[in-house]
Amino acid sequence: MEGRAAGPDAAGAAAAHASAGGGHARHRHYEGVGHVHSIESCGTVDGPGLRYVLFLQGCLMRCLYCHNRDTWDLKSDRAKDMTVPDVMKQVLAYRHYLKATGGGVTATGGEPLLQYEFVRDWFMACHAHDIHTCLDTNGYALHYDEVLQALLDNTDLVMLDLKQIDPDIHKVLVGIPNTRTLAFAEHLARRGQRTRVRYVVVPGYTDDERSAHLLGRFIAPMKNVDTVEVLPYHELGAHKWALCGDEYRLKGVHPPPKETVAQICRILEGYGKAIIV
Ligand code: SF4
Numbered sequence: 001m002e003g004r005a006a007g008p009d010a011a012g013a014a015a016a017h018a019s020a021g022g023g024h025a026r027h028r029h030y031e032g033v034g035h036v037h038s039i040e041s042c043g044t045v046d047g048p049g050l051r052y053v054l055f056l057q058g059c060l061m062r063c064l065y066c067h068n069r070d071t072w073d074l075k076s077d078r079a080k081d082m083t084v085p086d087v088m089k090q091v092l093a094y095r096h097y098l099k100a101t102g103g104g105v106t107a108t109g110g111e112p113l114l115q116y117e118f119v120r121d122w123f124m125a126c127h128a129h130d131i132h133t134c135l136d137t138n139g140y141a142l143h144y145d146e147v148l149q150a151l152l153d154n155t156d157l158v159m160l161d162l163k164q165i166d167p168d169i170h171k172v173l174v175g176i177p178n179t180r181t182l183a184f185a186e187h188l189a190r191r192g193q194r195t196r197v198r199y200v201v202v203p204g205y206t207d208d209e210r211s212a213h214l215l216g217r218f219i220a221p222m223k224n225v226d227t228v229e230v231l232p233y234h235e236l237g238a239h240k241w242a243l244c245g246d247e248y249r250l251k252g253v254h255p256p257p258k259e260t261v262a263q264i265c266r267i268l269e270g271y272g273k274a275i276i277v
Helices: 084-100 112-128 146-153 167-174 179-191 209-219 238-243 258-269
Strands: 033-043 051-056 080-083 104-109 132-137 157-161 195-201 225-232 274-276
Touching (some): 033 084, 033 112, 051 084, 080 084, 084 112, 104 112, 112 132, 157 179, 195 209, 195 258, 209 225, 225 258, 258 274
Parallel strands (some): 051 104, 104 132, 132 157, 195 225, 225 274
Antiparallel strands (some): 033 051, 033 080
16 A cells, blocks of 8 residues: 555556446445455565565545555456455465564555455454454544454554645645544554554655654654654556556656655654654
8 A cells, every 4th residue: 555566466467447436435345255456475565574465456545646546446357356265275375484574464455444344354364363464554444333343453553654644735645635544543542553654755745844743743642653664755656547547647756865754754753753764
């Protein structure tokens, strides 16, 4: 979801825009299967250690810098429906490698919360085998119900993307307000849910000191947030926009200078959080 492109062994590679579905504020009807965009069996950047990473289809945000543009539609002919036993068969084949490195599994996307029943069932199955679970999310939770509670009860680490605290800039950068995401962050804090915040430094949108201070002030009192992962913007997913028939609107925006990223890190560190770059 943040900072990286969907996995290489794609169930539906990034070849074209599958138009069925679309961005409506609702979950897919759950029939015991996950709608899987792609799988990465040994990911190294989606949480601690080596990880089996499931990229789930569907996202309701519209980030200008999205590197997984082909995951947006809730339904895609190029995605693959998988049951939890299907997925666990693969996970268990890698279990010893994952565990030996302090790794586990990660649900990402797209936005995994849009398929929260499936992720709940998957994470419960992982916990039955003592496998570490990580939820990589933009925080766009639609329902606070027993499904979400069971999912979070079976999540060892949440990686939460906080894209921009300023509501007006967020709307421009992400296409929708940040109210749901901020409410989710506060929900995690109330639960004491172990959370790593991810922040993408996008030139012109999130690379200024004010934005970093807004983020720092928001998360400073959250004892459940021990770490902030700072991710410099990159252009690696830009080609997928063209494949989906869209114009990439950040054309000409380049990765931020090292000094800018270092300054953002210094500011966030000042709010008492460990920093990963
Ligand atoms: S949250 Fe943004 S970056 Fe992540 S998949 Fe959705 S649109 Fe792309």
